[in-house]
Amino acid sequence: MAAINESPMEVTGEVLDRATNRGRNGLTVQAWDASNKITVALGKATTDSNGRFTIRIEYRQYNFPAPPDLYFKVYDADGKNLLGNTADYVIWNSKMQEDVTIYLYTQVQTVSGKDRLGARQALNIANFVQKSDFLGVFNEGKTTLSGTWGMVGDMVSNYIKNINLTPLKVNMSRNAVVNKDVATATSNLRAQNIQVNEVLPYRPSMDSSSLKMMTGAIPPLKSGQKVNLYEVNGTVKYYSVVTATTSATPVTNVPGNPLAPGAPIVHTDMKAMQTEISANRQALAQKDQQIAILLQELDAIRRDQSEIKALLKGKSST
Numbered sequence: 466m467a468a469i470n471e472s473p474m475e476v477t478g479e480v481l482d483r484a485t486n487r488g489r490n491g492l493t494v495q496a497w498d499a500s501n502k503i504t505v506a507l508g509k510a511t512t513d514s515n516g517r518f519t520i521r522i523e524y525r526q527y528n529f530p531a532p533p534d535l536y537f538k539v540y541d542a543d544g545k546n547l548l549g550n551t552a553d554y555v556i557w558n559s560k561m562q563e564d565v566t567i568y569l570y571t572q573v574q575t576v577s578g579k580d581r582l583g584a585r586q587a588l589n590i591a592n593f594v595q596k597s598d599f600l601g602v603f604n605e606g607k608t609t610l611s612g613t614w615g616m617v618g619d620m621v622s623n624y625i626k627n628i629n630l631t632p633l634k635v636n637m638s639r640n641a642v643v644n645k646d647v648a649t650a651t652s653n654l655r656a657q658n659i660q661v662n663e664v665l666p667y668r669p670s671m672d673s674s675s676l677k678m679m680t681g682a683i684p685p686l687k688s689g690q691k692v693n694l695y696e697v698n699g700t701v702k703y704y705s706v707v708t709a710t711t712s713a714t715p716v717t718n719v720p721g722n723p724l725a726p727g728a729p730i731v732h733t734d735m736k737a738m739q740t741e742i743s744a745n746r747q748a749l750a751q752k753d754q755q756i757a758i759l760l761q762e763l764d765a766i767r768r769d770q771s772e773i774k775a776l777l778k779g780k781s782s783t
Contacts, residue, residue, distance in 0.1 A: 473522060480512050491512060492511065492539055492542065495509040497536050508523075661692060
């Protein structure tokens with residue numbers, strides 16, 4: 466079938482803001498073939514001060530057998546950012562003889578009374594997100610807090626302007642050392658500025674060193690410490706923090722004989738063990754106190770979130 470011998474078609478219409486029902490000025494409107502046989506825009510125009518536009522389309526150069534159905538794309542003044550696509554809700558044909566009306570949705574306005582983020586606060590937020598160890602905070606406190614990632618998400622998204630944006634950090638995880646091969650454990654420790662003093666065989670026996678391994682929690686790891694690693698077949702089973710009184714003598718034992726002779730248990734050893742246990746208990750108590758403070762802050766965050774949602778809901782209803 467021969468191409469259409471008609472004058473250039475003109476498509477007229479307007480682009481309106483859905484919220485205000487006013488025309489949008491200076492936007493680029495493109496007409497596209499709804500059948501997608503032609504993969505370039507058939508024509509384009511720029512909206513005037515009232516949001517009106519007129520697109521002239523040369524059908525003949527595309528050899529259409531009949532006037533095609535059209536849909537429209539709306540871009541910003543530069544023609545780079547797509548603001549709207551009517552493929553799913555506005556299809557136009559020359560037989561309709563009607564203007565095209567395209568509605569655009571604008572972003573939700575800033576809530577009245579709330580300051581926008583300044584440059585300094587934006588930098589604080591970037592530093593907070595980049596440096597905070599959210600995964601470490603979550604894993605370290607999830608048992609006590611019984612929380613979810615939603616709590617952290619709420620804190621970041623809804624309370625960033627009011628909280629102290631000090632990066633959140635936790636001590637190095639024990640899992641980064643225990644049950645890892647010696648090389649991996651050593652590398653993980655060095656990355657946290659923790660030095661490996663010695664790598665010793667893990668051979669528990671009825672001596673003071675072995676009893677210390679049985680006193681409870683593995684000591685926490687902090688930057689600047691020295692540790693001894695205890696391994697079996699190249700895998701770290703335990704570590705101890707080296708102090709001024711820590712012995713570097715390997716723990717010895719004859720396999721299969723739990724009563725093999727070792728270092729005798731003396732009063733000074735028991736006293737040191739009690740001191741270490743007391744220090745660990747104090748550290749755990751401080752951590753519980755910090756978690757309690759964090760819970761209070763998260764509760765305040767949720768209250769502020771509810772207030773913001775209520776304000777946004779009231780804004781949208783008006």
